[in-house]
Amino acid sequence: MLDLLEKKPVILLLLSALVIMIGTAVTMIAPFTWINDPSLKIAGVKPYTPLQLEGRDIYVREGCNNCHTQTVRPLVADVARYAPGSTDGYSKVGEFVYDQPHLWGSRRTGPDLARIGGKYPDAWHYKHMADPQSMVPKSNMPGYAFMRQPLDSSLTERKMKALGFPYTPAELEAVKGKTEMDALVAYLQKLGNDIPWRKAAAAAPLVGELKNPYTDNASALNEGKLLVSQNCAQCHGEELKGGIGPALTSLARPEGEIFSTIFKGRGGMPAFGDTLGREKVWKIVTYLGSRTGKK
Numbered sequence: 577m578l579d580l581l582e583k584k585p586v587i588l589l590l591l592s593a594l595v596i597m598i599g600t601a602v603t604m605i606a607p608f609t610w611i612n613d614p615s616l617k618i619a620g621v622k623p624y625t626p627l628q629l630e631g632r633d634i635y636v637r638e639g640c641n642n643c644h645t646q647t648v649r650p651l652v653a654d655v656a657r658y659a660p661g662s663t664d665g666y667s668k669v670g671e672f673v674y675d676q677p678h679l680w681g682s683r684r685t686g687p688d689l690a691r692i693g694g695k696y697p698d699a700w701h702y703k704h705m706a707d708p709q710s711m712v713p714k715s716n717m718p719g720y721a722f723m724r725q726p727l728d729s730s731l732t733e734r735k736m737k738a739l740g741f742p743y744t745p746a747e748l749e750a751v752k753g754k755t756e757m758d759a760l761v762a763y764l765q766k767l768g769n770d771i772p773w774r775k776a777a778a779a780a781p782l783v784g785e786l787k788n789p790y791t792d793n794a795s796a797l798n799e800g801k802l803l804v805s806q807n808c809a810q811c812h813g814e815e816l817k818g819g820i821g822p823a824l825t826s827l828a829r830p831e832g833e834i835f836s837t838i839f840k841g842r843g844g845m846p847a848f849g850d851t852l853g854r855e856k857v858w859k860i861v862t863y864l865g866s867r868t869g870k871k
């Protein structure tokens with residue numbers, strides 16, 4: 577049979593073209609039929625506002641996508657890191673319906689940003705963008721302090737029209753007088769923030785018993801102190817007297833609640849559960865307790 581084919585070059589050519597076309601259809605054309613399926617849209621995901629869109633353009637202009645991806649892959653480690661509190665929180669097509677062009681990227685010199693929205697307060701971003709090392713000492717991200725310059729808003733309306741995004745005159749007016757940094761931070765805070773399951777995951781209570789295994793354990797206290805200076809001081813201050821986040825020197829809540837806040841994060845306070853793990857979070861709670869309760 578193969579012998580026969582080799583002796584008939586025209587038929588061989590036609591058959592191999594057919595095989596390649598089937599491959600093309602499966603990998604390229606087939607996805608088009610389901611990628612535009614309206615049921616894959618995510619209701620909470622909204623188009624960009626004028627300010628967010630300008631921020632997105634600055635992100636593209638500066639090539640942030642050369643160091644940052646914007647897609648959470650369906651791998652256990654990716655989901656644990658970028659979609660805390662969920663098991664299937666990887667990126668879905670519906671998250672990108674307003675992204676033209678998409679900014680998935682292919683390099684992760686820095687972390688993925690698909691879900692950066694809401695992870696930190698605005699104030700953290702302003703400091704981090706201007707001088708990354710002030711927030712993350714070992715960061716090799718370049719500083720962008722020059723973005724405090726005024727934003728060029730002369731084309732904003734035309735951009736919104738070209739993309740067909742809805743906008744109000746008030747939103748357009750609000751862009752005037754903003755800095756490039758304002759726009760970029762508005763964009764970052766939008767990323768992934770409107771996916772409904774994120775709110776559900778944040779509101780769900782932690783499973784398992786919330787009992788501190790380390791009460792008054794001296795080595796846990798020391799480790800807790802170190803963990804706090806490494807992970808919390810940038811926002812709560814070196815002495816925990818407050819900064820971007822509130823003071824932690826007079827926490828009067830039950831330990832279980834404090835554990836839960838640190839584990840799951842909440843409104844501008846990042847989640848530490850999936851990166852530090854239960855034991856370390858309890859050590860932190862133990863240290864915080866020693867700072868507040870007894871003294």
Ligand code: HEC
Pocket residue numbers: 634635638639640641642643644685686687688689692695708709712714715716717718720760764
């Ligand atoms: C040379 C590579 C590089 C470039 C370019 C770069 N970054 Fe980063 N970025 C990093 C690294 C590394 C980190 C992790 C350390 C840190 O938080 O500073 C990071 C962290 C971040 C974080 C915090 C992520 C998190 O989950 O903690 C944000 C937000 C961010 N970058 C935004 C930007 C934006 C916006 C731009 C473009 C204006 C940009 N980066 C350009 C390397 C880069």
Ligand code: HEC
Pocket residue numbers: 695696697700803804807808809810811812820821822824827834837838842843844845846848860
């Ligand atoms: C990126 C900044 C940031 C970092 C880093 C951070 N926090 Fe927070 N934290 C906040 C903000 C903002 C709030 C206020 C959240 C709110 O109002 O819901 C907060 C709130 C809290 C609260 C609740 C305070 C209260 O009065 O109810 C606790 C406890 C807390 N943080 C502990 C920690 C610990 C422990 C760490 C380190 C493991 C940490 N935080 C790291 C920003 C941060």
